Amino acid sequence: MTAVTLETRNLTKTFGALMATTDVSFRLEKGARHALIGPNGAGKTTFINLLTGVLKPSDGSVMLEGKDITALRREGRVQRGLVRTFQINQLFAGLNVVESLALVINEREGQGWRWLKPAFDAPGIDDEIAGLLSDFGLDSVFDQPCSALPYGKQRLLEIALAVACRPKVLLLDEPAAGVPEADRKEVMSRLAALPADVSILLIEHDMDLVFNFANRISVLVAGALFAEGSVEEISKDQRVKQVYLGGAAHA
Structure with missing residues (x-):
């Protein structure tokens, strides 16, 4: 039986009357290449913020390597190996590449x-x-200021900084977003070359990238886990096609 690195149990977040996530029970296996997809407003960012401690859940729990980290602060989760990148780069603008590392x-x-x-x-x-x-x-x-790097290199640096934290779980929030087409393959090939024992959860709208990178996919719709399975299973799931792949996949 494959070990589970990251797990949520009935994870729920409400903002007043709005249910942002509802009873999400999710398992990320050790060494997985797992993608999280869903239409805009599905709750993907809220879910990642709950995993990383940016938000506190209204109910449910987050487990890392079998230990409850629900009450742990963001920095404590990073120290335990739960690391993320952002949809918009978060770099040290006043430093160069080597200094940042x-x-x-x-x-x-x-x-x-x-x-x-x-x-x-x-x-x-x-x-x-x-x-x-x-x-x-x-x-x-290596000696260039972060702010002067081409955008593709900025993306690669942000991922390198995350890897420098020695993650057990790496959460990638649209790593190819905004990257010129000529550089996208390099970003994804560098991700594919990451150590096999690093468990990766990828949020991405580009379904070609998802299908080429992931070995398992979870679909979030209206804050709830809608479907989950292998790439082949999700690509053939008629319900997923109707709510996401049929029209909103590339929105």
Whole structure:
């Protein structure tokens, strides 16, 4: 039986009379490449915010590796290995690529105060940075300010920063959004090359990317889990086609 890394049980969030998510029970298996799809307003962002601690649920729970993290703050979840990227890049505009990676790695190690020391002299940090630069195709822009990078490189850097946190679960919120077509394949190929033991939950509207990346898909509609299955099962599900794939998939 495959181990479950992340799980929600009857997760519910209300805003007054509005039910943003309703009794969502979801399981992310260890090493999964799992996509979360649904029409606009389906509650996908609310669900991710509940997973990451941005929002507190009205009911239900979130479990990471079998431990209840429902009451844990955002930073505590990151420290335990639950890491996300954002639909709109969240980068350190005043730093360059290497400085950004050094800051995240040292913060991860509880030594954020030393990130700007010459040669980044914390043991092994230079090798780790070099590996991340290579893995995400950032070698040629290592000394450029984050704000000056082409948008595709900014996306790759944001993912590299998330990986520098050593995630057990990586939540990717539309990683290809806004990326020029010529760079989209590189972003997705770098994601496909991530370590197999990192469990990935991908939110994405581009169904070609979803079908090429994911091995399992969950469909959220009106805040509730509407369908779940393999790529083949979801692509053939007539109910999913009617509410999402038939017309709204590329909206």
